[in-house]
Amino acid sequence: MQRTHQGLKARQRAERVGYSDNLGLRVHRALSWLDRAEHEADPDSRFIFLWIAFNAAYAKTLMIGFTSTSQPASKPPRKPLTTPWPDRIHRRCLSIVSSRIYILRNQIIHAGATWNGSVNRVQIRDCVAILGDLVPRVIEVMMDNPGGLWSEAGYPVVG
Incomplete structure (x- = not known):
């Protein structure tokens, strides 16, 4: 199966009857924006889409101080340092990359960057490549796990 909108959409159409409402809405929204991104030539716009x-896939409704299941938010217990070094290194690299992508997102969305500016072209190019690979994989993982506990999507459909 291709990790493109077209390939993932075909899979979603074949499987969506078995999806919970929350998963179905998340996948549907994420696929719609992935489709738009794949049709965009402008790197800044493609990054935004x-x-x-990505946000459509993972975001959830939040209440101040509570999770979407209305239970008090709490920190997970600290894991003992028994994780093998390669796993820890991979997680650390992923954390750094995610942080850098989020900084670029903030710069663009909060007008801290100029459209098509020369300052961050390399970063835009790299982040588009990373997100272009990551987003279809996230959608695929979601569809691989229809029985998972999918919290309510942010901004549920009203009326």
């Missing part, structure tokens, strides 16, 4: 697709 990929970010929206």
